[in-house]
Amino acid sequence: MIKVLKKINYVRKQRLYKEYINSILEVVDFTPIKNEIPKEIKKITFVIPGMPAYSGGHTSILRLGTELSNDGYEVQYVSFTRDDVNEMRRNAEINLSSYKGTFLNSELEDIDTDVVVATSWDSVYFSRKIEGYKMYFVQDYEPYFHLYGECFLMAQKTYELGYHMVSLGAWNKATIERECNVNSQIDTVTFPYEGKEYYDKGRDFDKYPHKNKFNIAVYVKDTGKRAPYITQYMLKKLKEDLLQEGITLNIKYFGETKDFICDGGENLGKLNKSQLLDLYNSSDFGMVASLTNISLVPYEMLATGLPIIEFKEGTFNYFFPEKSALVTSFDYKELRKLFTDAIKNPETLKYLNKTSKEFLSTLSWKNTGKEFVDILNKVK
Numbered sequence: 001m002i003k004v005l006k007k008i009n010y011v012r013k014q015r016l017y018k019e020y021i022n023s024i025l026e027v028v029d030f031t032p033i034k035n036e037i038p039k040e041i042k043k044i045t046f047v048i049p050g051m052p053a054y055s056g057g058h059t060s061i062l063r064l065g066t067e068l069s070n071d072g073y074e075v076q077y078v079s080f081t082r083d084d085v086n087e088m089r090r091n092a093e094i095n096l097s098s099y100k101g102t103f104l105n106s107e108l109e110d111i112d113t114d115v116v117v118a119t120s121w122d123s124v125y126f127s128r129k130i131e132g133y134k135m136y137f138v139q140d141y142e143p144y145f146h147l148y149g150e151c152f153l154m155a156q157k158t159y160e161l162g163y164h165m166v167s168l169g170a171w172n173k174a175t176i177e178r179e180c181n182v183n184s185q186i187d188t189v190t191f192p193y194e195g196k197e198y199y200d201k202g203r204d205f206d207k208y209p210h211k212n213k214f215n216i217a218v219y220v221k222d223t224g225k226r227a228p229y230i231t232q233y234m235l236k237k238l239k240e241d242l243l244q245e246g247i248t249l250n251i252k253y254f255g256e257t258k259d260f261i262c263d264g265g266e267n268l269g270k271l272n273k274s275q276l277l278d279l280y281n282s283s284d285f286g287m288v289a290s291l292t293n294i295s296l297v298p299y300e301m302l303a304t305g306l307p308i309i310e311f312k313e314g315t316f317n318y319f320f321p322e323k324s325a326l327v328t329s330f331d332y333k334e335l336r337k338l339f340t341d342a343i344k345n346p347e348t349l350k351y352l353n354k355t356s357k358e359f360l361s362t363l364s365w366k367n368t369g370k371e372f373v374d375i376l377n378k379v380k
Helices: 002-025 056-070 085-095 121-127 150-160 170-179 205-210 228-244 273-281 297-303 332-344 346-360 365-377
Strands: 043-048 074-079 115-118 133-138 164-168 186-189 213-219 248-254 285-287 308-311 326-328
Touching: 002 150, 043 056, 043 121, 056 074, 056 085, 056 365, 074 085, 115 121, 121 150, 133 150, 133 170, 164 170, 170 186, 186 365, 205 332, 205 346, 213 228, 228 248, 228 332, 248 273, 273 297, 285 297, 297 308, 297 346, 308 332, 326 332, 332 346
Parallel strands: 043 074, 043 115, 115 133, 133 164, 164 186, 213 248, 213 285, 285 308, 308 326
Antiparallel strands: none
């Protein structure tokens, strides 16, 4: 029976994947565009892949759109997947209750706008249907989301189509310039963080050397860029070794659906902002694997004063100053020493907390929105 269910699930995934690829192939055009400079920029339309709830990437789009709206631009959102508009509005309110902008239920060809902003590699191909100055808000280097093959190559091609790219942080820009034949402008805006939703209730690091039980909140996603299996293996091994020393490590995974099996700990599933704040404040450490462009999760954790573990193989050090987190390699022995040293040395944790907090205080979506507006003002 289990084999039959696995076969059915495999066939279903293959069918959905084929339908997804075919829908993109129907609109694919690898010919670079000629970007026409608009006479004026008043109306901006973001082309999005739906609006799922609890999505950090979609929340960032809403935050950018809201900042542009606050600056006087008319902001619109349209999904190339033709999702239900009312559902997208509801999910947008979950992601950002104060968002501004209008969700459209229009054919792409009929949309009136001055600027078209693609927000994902697949949205680039659909955005070509809309007339207007073409921009590309790059939140990650998306070819790395796929094994080398058709999706990898189609994603890579989008950076070579002549769109005016705006990278969220410098890592994307550096990677695109290294991996692609760029033939258009690529600017950067600062990866921002809005500190109102996650705050520090205070932590007593001096108690850590005397504790025999630690809680660790671990961001897990079933995607290679989050190293879900390496992370689980290392933490399970750390838990077993610490137990021999009389220390209990309670591992709380979050970020993935509850049917995702996690080793050595509890899968809490996908959490809303209130639940996340409770988790961070009830934890002693956090762990995130940011192997490609960083996510909001490390920012949220650090804002609550939670010491975090990140990977040298990832991009954390590209965004944060040195000594902001416990940064390990994929070598388990290094992780174990890093962790055991940290719980014995409260001053180390206090320093990490101070460094990260000072850096976070310099960031805001208002500042990043202004940087994007400055880029728009230079479009001539």
